[in-house]
Amino acid sequence: MIPKNHPRYESLILREKIKIAYKEGYLADSGMIAHGRGETFDYLIGEKTIESAYKAIEISIATLILAKNPVISVNGNAVAIAIDEIIELSKVLNCKIELNLFYRTKKRVEIIEKIFKSKGINILGANDNDLLFINGINSPRATADKNGIYDADVVLVSLEDGDRAEILVNSGKKVIAIDLNPLSRTAKMANITIVDNIIRAIPTMKEIAIDLKNKDKNYLKKIINDFSNEENLKKSLKAIKSNMNQ
């Protein structure tokens, strides 16, 4: 339907995926609106992976390689636009995948669980009986699978709510966030923030993971230590403002 030479081809394809996910019943209407918010941020960033994002990706991969129990957290939007890319990354990094829905309903969980199953993946977070409250915080934002995020040392989140990110960080886990808004609470809260669209960031993460897996662990520790997320976020913001001038 959308011609490949359309100047906004990539963006329109993602938009179609979001609409399909909504129609399939696993994306909330708020997820459609959230996608629109992301479209604007991606437009402002120039719909490309900026230098600071590459840096954050490198540090994230080093952190995930050194992790004992890393988990990739997914929500409806992430499943809608990047499920295959997420699965590929999880395989390279030996990460579990856990579902965490802001608007959790039985139906949405079942549909997403089934989609992952059809791709040979058992996702965590789908079974209510396996959910515990992080730090005993009695909130839907604080639930985590006892076999996944609850015991994880590193969690990769994308398009994540600020309250949720705060709970994860306060529980002592290292949080890696993919967030197109460098000013968001999640972006500021996370230990490492990748200011990029997940559809570009995750395949890049996979490539860098293949590369860094063979590196010496002390090298990985060193680049992590040398990294300042605050400085890197400033660079991302500067890149957005500079792109707006063009």
Add this chain to the structure above:
Amino acid sequence: MIPKNHPRYESLILREKIKIAYKEGYLADSGMIAHGRGETFDYLIGEKTIESAYKAIEISIATLILAKNPVISVNGNAVAIAIDEIIELSKVLNCKIELNLFYRTKKRVEIIEKIFKSKGINILGANDNDLLFINGINSPRATADKNGIYDADVVLVSLEDGDRAEILVNSGKKVIAIDLNPLSRTAKMANITIVDNIIRAIPTMKEIAIDLKNKDKNYLKKIINDFSNEENLKKSLKAIKSNMNQ
């Protein structure tokens, strides 16, 4: 449902209105995503009416007062979030209101026509038999009601597609655009661009219309002549970047 003291109360109320419009069947799924794009721009602008927008509003109202046949163009999103405000403004300015849907379906047109009727307004653009192609351009972007936009000298559009804005401008009409993105094609194409959320801009326009209606016409002509949309757009962009630094 949403507590009035919620820090994002206004924004959440608009989001609810959009969801309701979608459920009522007159807003396209793309309209929900478009609302999300607007949310980001409004967030970046600080969710307030900036000085350059006040200036553009003043010039717009002067232009609308001097117009012979001004029309306010509405789409699904405008109806969803600001129908009452639009009707009030149209009354103060003696403007017609015309419906122009990007994703026009018979059902959507009927629902919106009915909503306006319930508020005592006969909107233009609803009857296919009254639609003509502007400049003979055979495109759904070029249709206009023969009793409204087709013969209008000034058109107020909000949340408008760039192709449509271009057709209106090229037909010699003066176009006033309310658009939160100062970099958009519509914003650049329009004769006057109000970089603001319609939910704030339109009530402000009404207040200023009441004020300017009593002014001397030569005064109105003078302030219009002194105005540069290009300069004003630069100020809007500067305000957004300055807000991002805070």
